[in-house]
Amino acid sequence: MKLDFTEKTVLVTGASMGIGRGLAGSFARDGANLALTDLPARKAELDAFADELERAHGIRTWRFSADLTEPDGPERLHDEVVMVAGPVQVLVNNAGICSYGCFADMDLARMEKIVALNCIGYMKLMRLVLPSMMDKDDGAILNVSSVSAFQPLPSLAVYAATKAFTLSLSEAVTGELPWRSKIVVATMNPPFTRTALINDAGIPRDFIPFTISFKTIDEVVEQGYRAFKQGKLCTVPGWQNRALHLVMVRLLPRKAVSLVGRLTMRRWSDYVRI
Structure with missing residues (x-):
């Protein structure tokens, strides 16, 4: 199934930078109208980016400041978008938070914030936009996940x-959608990518996964967006990442998967000291 985004209303969260910014640009080039959202602190960057897209592609944009970790943040955002732009026809759940460190030492409030955005925020926005999509049997949701979805990762x-x-x-x-439904619910699962999310997480520069599965933002966006347009339900950019995370991890016993995580989710300097 090939998707056409021309003149569709696309809601992109975390749109002012990184993968969200790249995906918003891809939709704009295909003629979509964009409801762009990010944290209030990113308002200036979001406005400048939206103005740039309007000038370059002749599309409409709407800009929203929202903190999706707040209990009613997703509901308020959805209501505001529908009020000015109409029903969301394509949802891109992209905003996210990450923290590096030992689970037993991590701040509980930080943990709750990660879950609030990465789980509850995604879930609520999906639930809010799906009914109107199902009424028309038309729409698409792209959830930006990660190769981290396929196995446990110590320190993350x-x-x-x-x-x-x-x-x-x-x-x-x-699996709940009607048979032959035209609605697509897809995930994009990039490897470790140099984005603000990763930089702000406190991950060391000599972190092993950076050197074995690193991709640039442009590579991730190009491959992920192309797969989404083709209606693919799950995409992992990079053949080596697909081999590792889609094939090997699913074939190995769970104990072996855990061992792989233990050995790779470290810094090269840890092994130098050994």
Whole structure:
């Protein structure tokens, strides 16, 4: 199934930078009208980006400041978007939070915030937009997940668990859609990518996954967006990442998967000291 986004209303969260910004640009080039949202602190960057897209592609944009970790944040955002732009025809759940460190030492409030955005925020927005899509049997949802969804990751335990939630939820909702439905609920599962999310998480520069599965934002967006347009339900950019996360991880015993995570989710300097 090929998707056409021309003049569709597309809601993109976390749209002012990183993968969200790249995806918004891709939709704009295909003639979509964009409801763009990010944190209030990013309003200036979001406005400048939206103005740039309007000038370059002749599309309409609407800009919204929202904190989706707040209990009613997703509901308020959805109501505001529908009021000015009409029903959301394509949802891109992209905003996310990540923290690096030992689970037993991590701040509980930080953990709750990660779950609030990466799980509850995604879930609520999906639930809010799906009814209007189902009424017309037309629409699409792209949940930006991660290769972290496919196996447990020590030092990124909560983040990886939220991405496993996103993948499972997306696949389950797809299974609930009517047979031959034209609605697509897809996940894009990029490897570790140099974005603000990763930089703000406190991940060390010599973190091993950066050197074995690193992709640029442009590579991730190009491959992920192309797969979404083709109606693919799950995409992992990069053949080496597909081999590792889609094939090997699913074939190995769970104990072996855990061992792989233990050995790779470290810094190269840890092994130098050994």
